[in-house]
Amino acid sequence: MADKRVRSIAKSISWRVIATLTTMILVFVFTGKLALAAGIGFFEVIIKLMVYYAHERAWDTVTWGKYARAKAGVIKKLRDLGYI
Secondary structure: OOOOHHHHHHHHHHHHHHHHHHHHHHHHHHHOOHHHHHHHHHHHHHHHHHHHHHHHHHHHOOOOOOHHHHHHHHHHHHHHOOOO
């Protein structure tokens, strides 16, 4: 069973919150500076969102792992057109 988009979005947001808080806590523990921890957390979210988007777009160009789904789509289209 596949996740619905809303569930995937909720999981992505919850993970980003957990990961950012972890980074902020580590920075605070090592430096004792709350403002620095908050600043790094803020920039981490922005930068990692951009990197994640680029990563997803790059993976979208990779056909590995898509073969079965693509083949099924072609077969369905050929059936719909009456070729098979």
